[in-house]
Amino acid sequence: MSYTIALNFEDGVSRFIGCNAGETVLDAAYRQKINLPMDCSDGVCGTCKGRCEQGDFEMGDDYLEEALSEEEEAEGQVLTCQMVPSSDCVIQVPVASSLCKTAVGAMDATLARVEPLSEDSLELVLELDDEGGLAFLPGQYVNIQVPGSDQTRSYSFSSLPGSREASFLIRNLPEGLMSGYLRQRAAAGDRLTLTGPLGSFYLRQVTRPVLMLAGGTGLAPFLAMLEQLAEKGSDQPIHLIYGVNCDDHLVKLAALDDFVERVPEFSYTTVVVDEQSRNTRKGYVTHHMPSEVLHDGDVDVYLCGPPPMVDAVLGHFREQDITPANFYYEKFTPNVTEAAA
Missing domain, CATH: 2.40.30.10 (Translation factors)
Structure with missing residues (x-):
């Protein structure tokens, strides 16, 4: 049996490795020519420390408290020289990929x-x-x-x-x-x-309600997230608010309707800026964010859209004193040719 381990480096590069049953993450990475930080490989120095964001694993007890404290372990930190996965995992590696003699694929x-x-x-x-x-x-x-x-x-x-x-x-x-x-x-x-x-904008393990906020083609990553949720399942409420400038810019609605059928507890609403829109909800996403989708702050918020939308949502949360359990966002800026720039 083999598990897929996502190694996310601090420079935004992700590399995926296979880890055999009973194998440590450090050994699996070295076998695939990714030199994760290490000095001792015996659970003594703490050099190979990272943070496991999701997945199941065993750490055993063959490491020193000085290398990984109980408090650090409770926060999800791991020693890759001792970590033996029992499922697919996602690990944050606190160094640049180049320092591990690897690069973007x-x-x-x-x-x-x-x-x-x-x-x-x-x-x-x-x-x-x-x-x-x-x-x-x-x-x-x-x-x-x-x-x-x-x-x-x-x-x-x-x-x-x-x-x-x-x-x-x-x-x-x-x-x-x-x-x-x-x-x-x-x-x-x-x-x-x-x-x-x-990129560091990606779906984490779903353990509480999720609110997705998409602007224009910022819908794309949410389609990938929903595909995975449809495949793996989820019992948490998931709501998407999808905002565009005019009616004709609303796309992939048939796919969203399909996800309503395939993903339990998934729902979505659309918002259109144009005042002449036929849409029920006119204006901006921040105008149509009911309290029930915020779950009194016990919600993970994912936001992908153009910079003005991201800034507006951040400002709205501050003004309304809303502090989500987790808030992940990504701004995108359209590229144009130099002649048009």
């Missing part, structure tokens, strides 16, 4: 299709060369090289981790380098290179 893919979703967004679907797909944490992103250039653009996955097909929601910018390629030159069979996965 790369994978090639073939363009399968480009689907216009609205005047504002496109869906890009790639077929990965590796039949096993790409391991990532739902919510993370990759950098995709734009064919015909040496530049890359960053996009969050909207597909399930490990799938052979990887999908992304792309904002359709008139002067955007990637969106220009997708509108004008892209053809099935084109070759693209992905580097990643990257």
Whole structure:
């Protein structure tokens, strides 16, 4: 039996390794040429200390209190030289990936299709060369090289981790380098290179109610999260508020309706800024955040959207004296060509 261990380094790089039953994380990493910090490998020095965010494991008792205190262990900290997983795990490694003689991964893919979703967004679907797909944490992103250039653009996955097909929601910018390629030159069979996965915005273990806040193509990472929740199950209330500028920018509603059927306790609402909208809820996401979805603060909030939306939500929480149990957010800024910048 083997378990998948996600190693998240402090520079945003994630690497995934296989860990055999009875094997320590440190040994598994070294076997796969990732040199996690260590001095002794005997539970004495504490150099290999990290934090396990999710997963089951055994630590045994062959380490010193000076290397890992009871308080640190209660906070989820581990010694990778002693940690023996009994499930898939996610570990925060408090050093840069380069110091562990590893770097961001790369994978090639073939363009399968480009689907216009609205005047504002496109869906890009790639077929990965590796039949096993790409391991990532739902919510993370990759950098995709734009064919015909040496530049890359960053996009969050909207597909399930490990799938052979990887999908992304792309904002359709008139002067955007990637969106220009997708509108004008892209053809099935084109070759693209992905580097990643990257990012600290990803779904943690669901132990309490979840509130998801999406703005525009910031919906993408939540589609990946919901795919995983549909596969693994959840008994916690999960609510998504999805905000856009006008009615035509609402996309993937059929997919969201499908998640209502597939994910227990999942619900969603949409909000449209345009005052002429046909939508029931007009204005901004902060105008339509009822108290019941905040669960008196006992809620994990995930937010992905453009900087003004992120700043507005942060300001709203401060003004309303709302302090969620956990608050994870990611701002995205559209890239345009230099001529348009």
